[in-house]
Structures are given as structure tokens and as C-alpha cells.
Amino acid sequence: EAGVAQSPRYKIIEKRQSVAFWCNPISGHATLYWYQQILGQGPKLLIQFQNNGVVDDSQLPKDRFSAERLKGVDSTLKIQPAKLEDSAVYLCASSLGWGMMEQFFGPGTRLTVL
């Protein structure tokens, strides 16, 4: 079974530029999550989708971050404009459903904002 795919794996941009990350979850997984992991910290949930609907985006900085999952499969996370404090690893995860479900994480995208 293929795992969660993410691209790119690494991205370096200057502040005020925009960037987009892509995620392809495990086939059949209805729930998709985007996490931000700052060095030395645990993952922080940014947004959670159930199929193509948003379940929770309470910790998403909506003035600069946006995410979509149009067909209930792939998802993109965008940052515009980026700030220095956005430097982090962005992890995508998926699960069969939401609730008490094991989450499968992708390899992540390491973003460096200069």
C-alpha cells in the first residue's frame, strides 16, 4: 500500500513570496490533515478535511494560509505572503475517518523562509 505522498520535499523562499505544497493521501482515506512542525516541537494541526469539507481550521492563520481539497482526494496548502516564522516542516497526514483513528503521515515539506 502506497503511503502519503508530499511534494516538494524542500523549499527555500524569501519572505513575502508565496509557496504551495501538495499532498496525496492514502487511497480511500476520507480525512486529511495539514500540520506545522516547528523544530523541537510537536506537530500543530492547521486544518482538517473530511472528504472535501473543512472540519477544523481554527489554528490556520487565514490571513496568509489557505488550503483546499477540491475533489476529496489531493490537497494543496498555500502560504501568501510568507514570513520568517513560517519556517517549519509541513506534514500532511490521512486517516480512514476522523475520531479515534490512526493517522498516517507523509514525509513532509521542509520550508525555509529567508
Place this chain on the structure above:
Amino acid sequence: GQQVMQIPQYQHVQEGEDFTTYCNSSTTLSNIQWYKQRPGGHPVFLIQLVKSGEVKKQKRLTFQFGEAKKNSSLHITATQTTDVGTYFCAGPGTNDYKLSFGAGTTVTVRA
């Protein structure tokens, strides 16, 4: 909001020794999950505990959920170099399913 705290932040262990890492929540948890993240890797699910006082074992790893469902522990016996990594606990509150991750315990092993 719910907070999940882990102690210690760092654990330096001699190969062959045992150690325990602890997870404490500010609110009651419906369940607790444990993940392991190897250096440069991504979190990988280890186990989920649901019942009050539940104990589960995976080879040398023993996981426990507190009676009040507000704390959990991970005990590793006879530590090996393959145990190196950061161990995260994560739990949703009783009123929502959003996982809150602790900051993790980073384990290094001296051969």
C-alpha cells in the same frame, strides 16, 4: 484550550537500560495515541489507548493510560540503538477529535 505536556524533553540512555517518559493532559482525554519520529523522519503511529487504566505492550515497549484518563506513560526496557528518536503522545479532548500533540521526548542512546 487543551494542553498536552511531556516530560522529560530529553532522555539520554545507556544501551541496555530502561526508561520511562510521561504525558500529562490539562483535560480528560477520550483516548491517547503515541507516535515515534526518527531523526529526519515523520511521525509513525505506535499505539492507541482508550480505556481507563489500560496497559498495552509491544515487545520492549509498555504503554499505560491513567485511571483518570489525563495521563499516560511509555516505558522502554533494555533500550537499543533502534529506539533513538522522538516519542510524541497525542490526544483529543472529550468534546472534539482534534489531536493535540505534546512537544515530545527525544531519546538518544549511548552504546
